Amino acid sequence: MTLEPTSAAIIQLAWARHLGLDDHAFANAATRAAASSSDPEDPANRITRADESARSVVFLRLFGASALVGPQWALDAAKAVPDTELAQHVTLLTLTRSHGGHGLGSSALFFADDLPLRQPSDDLTVSQGNPEVIRLEGLCPPDDVNEVGLQGLEHRFTVMHPDDQNSTPVACGAYSEVEGILANMGVLVAPPWRRRGLGTLAASIAAHEALAAGLTLQWKADVSNTGALAMARSLGFATGGLHASVLIG
CATH class of the missing domain: 3.40.630.30 (Gcn5-related N-acetyltransferase (GNAT))
Structure with missing residues (x-):
């Protein structure tokens, strides 16, 4: 199934708030990337937020826009790393090794705003x-x-x-x-x-x-x-x- 056009914006809003970004951060980044002739994987197009109190480094790729949140040293280390590489857990581990980087991993994200209904049988x-x-x-x-x-x-x-x-x-x-x-x-x-x-x-x-x-x-x-x-x-x-x-x- 495909998402309604407004659903992507709602999802972007939720993740922006979850990562402590401006409500329109992903939507604005996607608009800039679409209007630009630059490579969408260019790290210069990435949304970043420095958080010196963070106990994790988080990278997110969402509907064509990307964000990285963590201490400033992590943002600096990732400046030249393309999104395709940063999405790999091993890359984040390498960038954070000197700061004790460990655990968590890489996950695919799926979304839906409607699904077919499946009914349980009578004996369940x-x-x-x-x-x-x-x-x-x-x-x-x-x-x-x-x-x-x-x-x-x-x-x-x-x-x-x-x-x-x-x-x-x-x-x-x-x-x-x-x-x-x-x-x-x-x-x-x-x-x-x-x-x-x-x-x-x-x-x-x-x-x-x-x-x-x-x-x-x-x-x-x-x-x-x-x-x-x-x-x-x-x-x-x-x-x-x-x-x-x-x-x-």
Whole structure:
């Protein structure tokens, strides 16, 4: 699916506020790049904000415009680095190595302002309770649990499957609000229940709850997580950008 023309502007506004930029920073940068004959990957076109108290360095490429936020030494180190290289986690690690750069990674960003509705079958129920989320996380590898971060997503919808004695949590779709504009999505599926469409179902349930709340959907997935990338596309999310960051200090 494609985004409505106004949706990109709403997404840019949310990210501008999240990064502490002027509300129109991305929109203005995209306009300047479109009107200029210079290479859009030219670092001179990049939005920057120096933050000496930052504990991370963040690079964002969003709908043709890019931004870098971090201490001034990081901005200086990246001045001559093209966006395509800066979006790679290894580049940020190299630039910040002397300041203890570590962790986080590079993620693809997907967005949607509408999605097809997928209805659960009659023998499935959906819970919004936290105990079910905790049980589900206990069934999953720690790396998967940490990457999705369900405990940090305030609205959670867990698909339950009946067994002989009680209902078993099999998948959870969740979201948290970003700047009151975006719904940042996450999905976790218990390994025995993967590749059965339950993750897609859980994601659809959470997505439509967020859409009903007036939010625009955001899906953020590590660039190496082929399963999460494929799910975003299968749900109907549109590619919107790249996000890379490292912790420092």
